[in-house]
Amino acid sequence: MSAVWSVALAAVRRRRLQSAILALVVLCSTVAIVVALGLLEASSWPFDRTFAEQRGAHVVATFDRATVPDALLTRTAGRPGVEAAAGPFGQKALTVADTRQSLPPGPLTVVGRPGPGGPVDRVDLWTGRWAARPGEIVVNRPVEPLFSDLVGATVRTREGMTFTIVGLASSVSRTAEAWVTPAQMRTMNPTATQMLYRFTEAGDLRAATASVTAGLSPSGVQSYLTVKQDVSRTASAYLPFLVGFGLLGLLVAVLIVANVVGGAVVAGQRHIGVLKSLGFTPDQVMAVYLVMVLLPGSAGCLVGTGLGALISQPLLHRVFAGTGAAIGLGVGWWAYLTALVGVPAVVVLAALVPASRAHRLSAAESIRAGGGRRSGRGQAIQHLLSGTPLPRSVSLGLGLPFARPGRSALTLAAIVLGVAATTLATGLFRTMTAYGDTAQRVGHVHSVVHVGRPDQIRPKLGDAAIEALLRAQPGVRHVTADAWIDVRLLGHTSRIKAQFLRGDAATRGDVVVAGRYISGPGEVAAPSAFLRRFGLRVGDRLTLALGDARTQATIVGEVMDAANDLVIASWPTLTALDPGRSATQYEVRLAPDADVETFHAAVKAAEPGLYPRTKSQVDQNSVAVIGAASFFTLILGVVASLGVFNTVVLNTRERRRDLAMLKSIGMTPRQVTLMTVTSMAALGVLGGLVGVPVGIASHRVVVLAMMEAAGLSAPAILLDVWHVAALAALVVAGVAIAVLGAFLPARSAAALTIAEALRTE
Template identity: 55%
Template sequence: MSAVWRASRAAVKRRRVQTVVIGLVVLCSTTTILLALSVLNAASSPFDSAFARQRGAHVVATFDASKTTDTHLEQTVRRPGVQAAAGPFGRAVIEIPKEWLWMSAGPLTVVGRADPAGPLDRVDLLAGRWATAPGEIVVNSPVGGDPSRLLGTKLDLPGVPPLTVVGFATSMSKSAGAWVAPEQMTALHPTGFQMLYRFTSASTDGQIRTGLATVTAGQPADSLTDAQSYLTLKHAFSASADSYIPFMTMFGVLGLLVSALIVGNVVSGAVVSGYRHIGVLKALGFTPNQVVAVYLAMVSAPAVVGCVLGTVLGTLLEQPILSVAFSGIETGTATIVTSPWVPLVCLLAMPTLVVAAALIPALRAHRLSAAEAISAGSAPRTGRGLRVQRRLSGTRLPRSVSLGLGQPFARPGRAMMTMSAVVLGVTTVTLTTGLAGSMVAAGKAGKHSGVALVDVQVGTPARGRHVPKLDDSRIEARLRSLPGADRVTARALTKVHLAATTNTVFVNFYRGDAPAEAEQIVKGHWPSGPGEVAGGPSFLKQHGLKVGDRTTMYLNGRQTDVTVVGEVMLGNAQAMDSNWQTAAELAPDTSAVEYTVRLAPHADAQAYVRGVEEADPGLYPSLRSESPDAATTTVVGFSSAFTLLLTIVAALGVFNTVLLNTRERRRDLAMLKSIGMTPRQVVAMTVTSVAGLGAVGGLIGIPLGMAGHRLLVDHAGVLAFPESMKDVWHAPQLAVLTLAGVAIAVLGALVPARSAARLTIAEVLHNE
């Protein structure tokens, strides 16, 4: 083995440039793959770990206390398929009369539990203690900051003594918004019972429905009012991160393919250009297996170094990317980190992939005998390449160009691998260009360039502001009457309880002119009648809804059935949209909290803002600045970074090919120079040899990139793109992309081409 190692080290020293190329390629690919695996792992593993640690409930079920009893519910725990159960607990929905803690006015689900432990849903205390006596309450915290400073806060409810916050806790099952002692629950007049179930089989929605049907069999009709599946919570946990997984995975796969192609190309070139060296090794007594080991060790060393550096770089970039991917998500006790196996897999898999890619061309050295290798290394080369070059010499092309165009036919296998790397590079550039076009179009949706927007906040005492002197309807009329106003939209924000969930959701109720969101409907239509709502893809996915589904909203003891009539392109992940008619059914006294005024073209925005301030001191106007969309910036930034990495990798593949070609053809280059070829002609010939491959690679890569773009935008979880935003390709843009392959090829060929041009005849003859 010492002889093999010494021969491998000598091979690395002779091919320093190829060694660096392999290291850089593996570094870039490892970084890309690690980031893709990190997001994929973080989308599920942290939730699963925290959920298992708390013994989370597969289903949080609510039963109507007027239609069943706690005795009947206790019998359900012994039904087939029930692994564990807890309850029944008393459950009430109270109305918070005004802003409290971090919550706005609206419903709050409260459950009576004697302690946070138990067989299921072991609630984690974050601060304070558990509520053990009347007058105490523990609040579910979204986990963020230090909630202990808010201990002792009072909650005043009509008809009952004030409740004092004695603790903050969190539940991965999201079984309640707050908890009180069972004695306190009696004073809140519970209207339902809560049961927590864990089933033996609960990995799919179908198994959840089967288990729920089993435990509710024999219960009075319509006694089950709500049932929240943990799968819905898991989807909500990863809703934002899921939108990044498709394109990061695609970039990771592209990186792997490019790496395999380039490593195979390097080893193949090393074997072909080292025939004489292989013959000498075998003549000295190296066995065929030892010769193969020399070439595998030659690529393994830089691959390991590149893999380690890529893993370190990916680990440094991991947390910032995960922070963006999980921003705005209530993570509970889950810690957003990736499992240790992710970097370990990269450290083991990438060198293995490099060795596997190098093995096939290295086996060629295994088959050669010593005499055959030595003669092949010194004999002049003939064949298809020369025949093609002779035919091209009969054309009117410059001689340097015709010679360059014929070179790929001398090494068709190497040319195909080089062109494949260019194809993947162009595919990546095309994919990113299309993705950027779709995201930019999405960011501009609902925005009116050149038209000023003024947001008018309504003052409230809770925010330390004056209350308007004008009532709700007069405010809208006043805003419309001011000079420059074109369209006025009133918005009320209310927190409601949604059927089949234990937590509350926000609803935007609109009045007046249609808001900007109405122009972003991709399915169905904007809510125009009572009982109609719309939501973004993230909100609908988190709550298991789609266009056409019906659900029930509860507020202040009222309820109304609503139908999802539209899907908004982006929407708010925490809120749905509706209209004033629906608000009237739930809260007839609803008032707007904000007005959006779109001014007429060329209107004086500052004058309008001053007019609003003079109209009523309780109105607080501000001129909206249309800043870049965060999702657009993030996705375009990520994809651009990955594209840069993969484009560099593809260019390095071309660089390696040209370097091998120039080293193999040193004698030919010296002969061409001796008969009068200038350095510029040498550069032109060398660049032309890969420019043709780049052009063909561009023509192949463009449709592949377009197909990848369509696949990504059709499966983006956080955005629902309309067809108009998917069709982003135009003739001038495609024409420029056609040149991307040529640009990658020229970029990779330029340095070795200039090196070949500086090669002197004397230097070549001396080496010969």
């Protein structure tokens, strides 16, 4: 074993506490880094991951079945530039009948496929099974447990066909809304044929598609880029939040590691001097110190990477559950590699700065420097504090940070970031709670009463009678009848959803960010994302079409909702399109003292064909953001506290002789603890005062960016979430981080054996 190695090993053993702190800080920082990188990766490329996992189609081309025979299409798979192709599959557009059934009424694109696999578009059959015989259908739905109820339900079409849903599958390429067996499709007289292509070069899709379909004149071409844009909209709303926390995590980690490593090297300068006097060259001394910090640092990094891998997987699924982008989630190898290489690199860089100073010092200087901190710093402040009426242990503590300004600055920066993270998390919690409450209409809607589907008990009462029945129940304050219907927006090819409302619609709790709420016939309100998507604004008129019917409406308000394919309209607008339509559900608001379960029991007793459900109070997106924010706040708070802990350990070791002297002249253990804790609490107060505004500013930037990414206009309720009491409590968070970190080493300092410390001169 070389001299460098054996001396470094001995140094690690001798500085067990210091090495343990370094390993622990590196471990926590690595966990934060791995999780942050994993979340960043997942939120940046959810579509790409799922697209790769499913071998998504770069292009979905449809052809007129009457003019393009299947044999010609099969041959296109072998054309230059095609990596893989699937099809030809028969395709048919059906119309789901309005029979208050499982699927919303309106068009349904159905494709005949033998199974979910294949060379292209390997759809995720996440529940049930694939269609195996005529009359069976698989419906395209994102992986959401709430859709599971659809399996077993019946679908009737206006064309007179009846299907049973046997499975639910998710296709990131959106190649169909439902699938049946090829044999079933043949009986349905398909009008179009679908081909799915993956290209070897996806750079110029237009050229590639033209080349592959030359002479065949496709009737429709859907690029994966269009789908990607839409899918990524939801997930990219997370990006600003994750970038914010990711950056905070990285900064805190680097600061603390630099502080811990720098402190270890500075504290070891006397040792450096001794090594030099024994004949170690400056380079060997540097090597000893780098190995000394790298050993615990690497151990912490390895364990942290493993823990990060364990923690990030469930966290990722929790965060992305409900976004429809949870397929194939995982932390990429590059994130682990970055942590495994980057963190030790930070450790080495942090050690190089103080070690290079020791490298330059002569043996005698090193030994002198190792005697303790440089004298003469903060003397004016100590003199000033000495004359104040504060208890002497407090005034001494307040002056301590000035003795080591560099170390104090790093510790302060870590506290600032810890408080900023806590503030940002608190703000996000309030914002997301406000958003979630709005999304779930907390306090506005307590129960949603569904009308029985064809495969359930059907209600005997008609639409108006049901509404009257609900209004007549004890404790009912407001009832809003809803009908969700797919309609067309004239002038645009894509379909949109319209939620037609009747009754007490104004009490549902929709938040209007511009204009006003709907109040009469011919009025619609639309979410910001919808207006942006279609280039509309409040005051514009639009034409809604259902079948052959058309009606004009004015956009009177912009509402807070993430949907870009939804308008809220008054019931007379629906009547103008189709007078025979009925409500599919009823939203009920109860009196504050009314019991939801009692109401549900009364409704079921009165009309067994109604299915009341308690309105969920939990918004999945809000839960995800709050969960991830809490994790980061916890880990950043722990790391910041560890930074304080390390600073106090270093300070008390350096001031061991001073502490012993203070005790020898009558400083009690309580006064020693108070002095030591005060020294960090002062930094905590300062950290709180600086960290809170930083956190508030970060919150504003992050929320505005999230809203922008989600296509939402940010109303005041999402931004003005601060109260004086909460802000004061957040300043206290800085003190809490500092006191938590300082308390144990302060107690240890208080228990210092004076005689022993004074003998070490």
